[in-house]
Amino acid sequence: MKLNILGCYAATPRSLNNPTAQVLEIKNHLFLIDCGEGTQVQLRKNKVRFSRINHIFISHLHGDHFFGLPGLVSTFRLLGRKTPLHVYGPKGIKEALTLLLKLGDSWTNYPLLFHELTSSDSELIFEDDTVSVSTIPLQHRVYTNGFLFKEKPGLRQLNVAAAEKYRIDRCYYQNIKNGKDIRLDDNKLVPNAELTFDPPKPKSYAFCSDTAYTTSIVPLIKDVDVLYHEATFLETEKDLAPKTKHATAKEAASIAKAANVGKLILGHFSTRYKSIELFKEEAETIFSNVALADDGKEFDL
Amino acid sequence: MKLNILGCYAATPRSLNNPTAQVLEIKNHLFLIDCGEGTQVQLRKNKVRFSRINHIFISHLHGDHFFGLPGLVSTFRLLGRKTPLHVYGPKGIKEALTLLLKLGDSWTNYPLLFHELTSSDSELIFEDDTVSVSTIPLQHRVYTNGFLFKEKPGLRQLNVAAAEKYRIDRCYYQNIKNGKDIRLDDNKLVPNAELTFDPPKPKSYAFCSDTAYTTSIVPLIKDVDVLYHEATFLETEKDLAPKTKHATAKEAASIAKAANVGKLILGHFSTRYKSIELFKEEAETIFSNVALADDGKEFDL
Numbered sequence: 061m062k063l064n065i066l067g068c069y070a071a072t073p074r075s076l077n078n079p080t081a082q083v084l085e086i087k088n089h090l091f092l093i094d095c096g097e098g099t100q101v102q103l104r105k106n107k108v109r110f111s112r113i114n115h116i117f118i119s120h121l122h123g124d125h126f127f128g129l130p131g132l133v134s135t136f137r138l139l140g141r142k143t144p145l146h147v148y149g150p151k152g153i154k155e156a157l158t159l160l161l162k163l164g165d166s167w168t169n170y171p172l173l174f175h176e177l178t179s180s181d182s183e184l185i186f187e188d189d190t191v192s193v194s195t196i197p198l199q200h201r202v203y204t205n206g207f208l209f210k211e212k213p214g215l216r217q218l219n220v221a222a223a224e225k226y227r228i229d230r231c232y233y234q235n236i237k238n239g240k241d242i243r244l245d246d247n248k249l250v251p252n253a254e255l256t257f258d259p260p261k262p263k264s265y266a267f268c269s270d271t272a273y274t275t276s277i278v279p280l281i282k283d284v285d286v287l288y289h290e291a292t293f294l295e296t297e298k299d300l301a302p303k304t305k306h307a308t309a310k311e312a313a314s315i316a317k318a319a320n321v322g323k324l325i326l327g328h329f330s331t332r333y334k335s336i337e338l339f340k341e342e343a344e345t346i347f348s349n350v351a352l353a354d355d356g357k358e359f360d361l
Numbered sequence: 362m363k364l365n366i367l368g369c370y371a372a373t374p375r376s377l378n379n380p381t382a383q384v385l386e387i388k389n390h391l392f393l394i395d396c397g398e399g400t401q402v403q404l405r406k407n408k409v410r411f412s413r414i415n416h417i418f419i420s421h422l423h424g425d426h427f428f429g430l431p432g433l434v435s436t437f438r439l440l441g442r443k444t445p446l447h448v449y450g451p452k453g454i455k456e457a458l459t460l461l462l463k464l465g466d467s468w469t470n471y472p473l474l475f476h477e478l479t480s481s482d483s484e485l486i487f488e489d490d491t492v493s494v495s496t497i498p499l500q501h502r503v504y505t506n507g508f509l510f511k512e513k514p515g516l517r518q519l520n521v522a523a524a525e526k527y528r529i530d531r532c533y534y535q536n537i538k539n540g541k542d543i544r545l546d547d548n549k550l551v552p553n554a555e556l557t558f559d560p561p562k563p564k565s566y567a568f569c570s571d572t573a574y575t576t577s578i579v580p581l582i583k584d585v586d587v588l589y590h591e592a593t594f595l596e597t598e599k600d601l602a603p604k605t606k607h608a609t610a611k612e613a614a615s616i617a618k619a620a621n622v623g624k625l626i627l628g629h630f631s632t633r634y635k636s637i638e639l640f641k642e643e644a645e646t647i648f649s650n651v652a653l654a655d656d657g658k659e660f661d662l
Contacts, residue, residue, distance in 0.1 A: 123435045135373055153464075
């Protein structure tokens with residue numbers, strides 16, 4: 061599981077900071093999470109292959125999380141894309157994209173499939189053999205969801221030495237990986253546990269931005285390996301957090317601690333701060349494993 | 362008159378190229394012309410003060426000329442703008458912006474005034490004491506206008522030495538600048554021409570992008586000081602020009618020659634070309650005073 065931060069700064073632009081967008085590589089998928097203005101250029105700069113993106117998850121319809129989507133969708137068309145693109149986001153996202161493409165007389169020549177979200181409860185929105193994605197309802201000024209990405213348990217791993225010891229034919233190996241016990245020619249049953257190792261522990265990633273401090277998300281993100289939680293403000297501006305429905309570094313750390321997550325990544329920093337190091341310092345007074353997002357940074361999780 | 366090119370490349374993104382946007386400083390105005398994705402960051406990089414922009418002219422509703430506008434309009438709000446913003450562009454631009462701001466529940470707290478264009482004839486769309494702006498109907502895949510910016514003649518310039526020779530009181534100086542003759546105490550009439558110099562020649566700038574080659578624009582841009590004309594393609598791809606309703610460098614130069622303009626600036630280069638030098642070479646076979654636009658380049662006209 062790899063996370064590539066394309067942008068992690070709050071709304072007002074600066075020369076070198078980008079609004080929210082990140083690419084999560086999980087199993088065989090490359091998921092784009094949020095798409096602030098300039099995301100397509102950030103994808104180029106970070107050498108992400110456009111054709112690998114088939115699913116885009118949009119947390120909410122504020123510009124710094126969303127205004128890069130019309131351009132990216134248009135660029136896919138110019139690049140001759142044929143494969144379907146799935147867009148998950150708040151109700152209204154389809155109307156907005158459709159209108160912009162209509163006005164430019166440039167409807168996509170690939171299937172563009174919208175999955176509009178309206179529920180205030182967590183719901184499963186994507187699932188295949190390897191991964192599931194659920195919403196994490198957040199508290200912000202407009203309807204907003206975080207997203208929980210979970211690997212499914214992989215196949216058990218073959219203990220080749222054990223299988224060879226019992227002289228088991230290779231044609232049974234797939235059955236063993238699938239968890240089956242094996243009956244030998246002498247009718248003895250070898251339990252699967254003797255022939256396999258546990259699969260790697262499935263990993264999970266929770267993206268929570270933008271949101272006010274809310275403990276309602278704790279049960280949903282309990283024990284995730286990695287939590288990305290917004291931290292727009294430091295303690296000096298903590299009064300602004302509830303007013304703007306954003307969180308502080310300490311609040312993000314409290315959520316991480318309550319949910320017993322493995323690692324906390326902070327992002328969505330207000331551009332008022334010259335340096336972001338203080339975010340880490342303040343969060344570490346509450347939770348120990350804290351990392352800072354930054355534009356172009358890659359986390360190998 | 363100064364022209365700051367924020368971006369001048371065609372649609373598909375590259376790491377270091379920006380889509381169309383430029384800032385024209387003319388008399389006391391700072392006009393933003395087109396607003397491709399990323400324009401607000403380009404404004405920051407080029408140190409343009411956001412508060413000086415009160416008029417934005419959008420040629421057409423393709424993303425590479427327009428998708429930076431929602432973000433810029435939103436940023437103005439976040440920066441606490443109070444002064445009105447005038448947006449001139451094709452019909453539909455109001456519906457698009459309104460929908461995007463409504464979905465983000467972030468309507469501007471400053472007056473946002475749309476001037477929607479529908480005419481296929483040139484029309485005067487802005488005028489004050491110093492400057493006028495008219496549309497230049499272009500031929501593209503969607504409804505598109507170029508824009509003609511014209512300074513108005515300034516006041517005549519006082520010849521102080523001549524005024525002093527005739528011992529004319531200073532209280533008449535403004536009348537002299539306004540073009541009045543002056544009657545002396547001995548009843549002698551001094552004609553205005555003896556007391557003044559001609560004002561500086563009013564300058565003019567024509568922005569023509571995107572467009573196929575069309576001589577219909579020649580009468581509208583006759584004798585302008587500076588013409589910015591799109592040149593998406595070189596001769597090697599000239600077959601693509603009529604199909605995509607774009608122009609080649611040579612076609613842009615033909616228009617410049619027929620219109621007898623002072624200087625031709627080429628832009629809107631396809632990102633397929635590694636170098637843009639050939640655009641200048643090809644245009645110069647037809648018209649001599651050719652310059653190439655480039656992101657961040659400033660022309661002092």
